[in-house]
Amino acid sequence: MKNILIPTDFSENSWNAISYALSFFKKVRCNFYFLHVSPHQKVLGNGSFYDSKNQVLDKVVDRDKKQMERLLKRIQKLPLNEKHSFFTSIEYIFFVDTIRKQIQEKNIDFIVMGTKGASGLKEKTIGSNTGDVITKVKCPVLVIPEEAKYSKLKEVAFPTDYNIYYKSKVLSTIYNILSINHAALRVIHVAKKEQELTNLQKKNKDFLQNYFEGNIKNSFHFLSNPKIEEAIQCFVESRDIDMITMVAKNLNFFQRILFHPTVEKISYHINVPFLVLHE
Numbered sequence: 001m002k003n004i005l006i007p008t009d010f011s012e013n014s015w016n017a018i019s020y021a022l023s024f025f026k027k028v029r030c031n032f033y034f035l036h037v038s039p040h041q042k043v044l045g046n047g048s049f050y051d052s053k054n055q056v057l058d059k060v061v062d063r064d065k066k067q068m069e070r071l072l073k074r075i076q077k078l079p080l081n082e083k084h085s086f087f088t089s090i091e092y093i094f095f096v097d098t099i100r101k102q103i104q105e106k107n108i109d110f111i112v113m114g115t116k117g118a119s120g121l122k123e124k125t126i127g128s129n130t131g132d133v134i135t136k137v138k139c140p141v142l143v144i145p146e147e148a149k150y151s152k153l154k155e156v157a158f159p160t161d162y163n164i165y166y167k168s169k170v171l172s173t174i175y176n177i178l179s180i181n182h183a184a185l186r187v188i189h190v191a192k193k194e195q196e197l198t199n200l201q202k203k204n205k206d207f208l209q210n211y212f213e214g215n216i217k218n219s220f221h222f223l224s225n226p227k228i229e230e231a232i233q234c235f236v237e238s239r240d241i242d243m244i245t246m247v248a249k250n251l252n253f254f255q256r257i258l259f260h261p262t263v264e265k266i267s268y269h270i271n272v273p274f275l276v277l278h279e
Contacts, residue, residue, distance in 0.1 A: 002030045005108045005139075007037065007099065007129065010067045013146050015074070017114030020273065021142070022078065023150040027180060029083040033106055034071060036064055036090045037098045037129075064090045096132050103139050112142045134248065138278040140173055147271040153181035156275075157241045159188045159232060160208075162201035164249055170277045171211050174245055177275065184217040186239060190231040194224050236272055245275040 006021055008014040021032070038060060068088050075086060091098040102108060115130045134141050156178060178185055187208060197205065205220070212218045225231035235241065 002028050002109045003033065003106050004030050004110050004112060005033045005035060005099070005102050005106065006112045007035045007095075007133075008071065009036065009039075010071060011114075013114040013116060015071075015114075016146060016148070017112050017144040018071075018075070019078075020144045020148060020150045021112040022075075022081070022084065024142070024153075025084075026081060027083070031085050031087060031106075033102065033108070034068070034086065034088045035098065035102060036068060036088075037095045038064055038090065038092050061090075095129050096136055099133055099137050099139075103137070108139055110140045110142055111137070112144065114144050114146065116146050134276050140278070141274075141276045143274040143276060145270050145272065148273050149271075151242060153177070153183040153242050155186055155239055155241050155243075156183050157186050157188055157232070157235060157239070157244045159190060159228070159244065159246060161191070162189060162197060162204045164247065165204050165207065166247060167279050168211075170247055170279055171208075173277055174275075175212070175216060177245075178216050183242070184219070185212055186235075186241070187218065187220045188223060188232070188235055189221070190223045190225060190228045192224070192226045194222065241272060243273045243275055245277065247277045247279065249279060 002025065004021060004025060006014075006018055008018065018034070068090060072086065072088065089102070091101075093101075099111065103111075111133060113130045113133060115128075130143060134143065156174075158174070174185065177183070189205075209218075209220065221235065223231040223235060225234075232244070236244070
């Protein structure tokens, strides 16, 4: 049984993330927890707000409840999946605090969040909810860009510079996702120019090869390009990549790929889901 947390602001962007998640986990028995964190949480913490005899508060709460009811009705119109159960909650505290609370209380395995593509991540890296969750919450996050549409997972790209030793907790999550979908892993090493790996890099690469050898179809690739983002874009297009997975540990490498400013020829932010993992 997997416990999936899906924050929603009731927008079409968040609906796209919900729709993707339901399809992505369609073969897995899951509890889906739909969470709405009211944008009025700061106001609700102000004592003067409560002195208004709850008039404004009542309107906010009533509106949020009705939107959540409409969301559930929309989900119920989809084909029934007996492996899925749905739960809802509405909170009025700060967003990241709420996410952490939900993870602890409900033993969450994955968070699924929508984003408005490149601009949604780069313009407010610190302030945006998705960016905050990716960088501040230690739980696997499946990021669904606004133009990403579900298709059977066949190819997953894993960019790495081989400078980090990945613990089994991280690799087992990737392994499970690949196994469920019978998908292949494509490990990508991007560097400005081709040069011999250091002893540390060789050791970490060998460990990755040994870990996935046998049961998971995989291949290892090298791309030479001074701009990591352009190399990833070329690889995504040439291999028809369905998902990119990364570990949020080497922040410089990680942020260059995921939080890069909008560039016209860089489109993987807009249509390719990201699976972000933490150790």
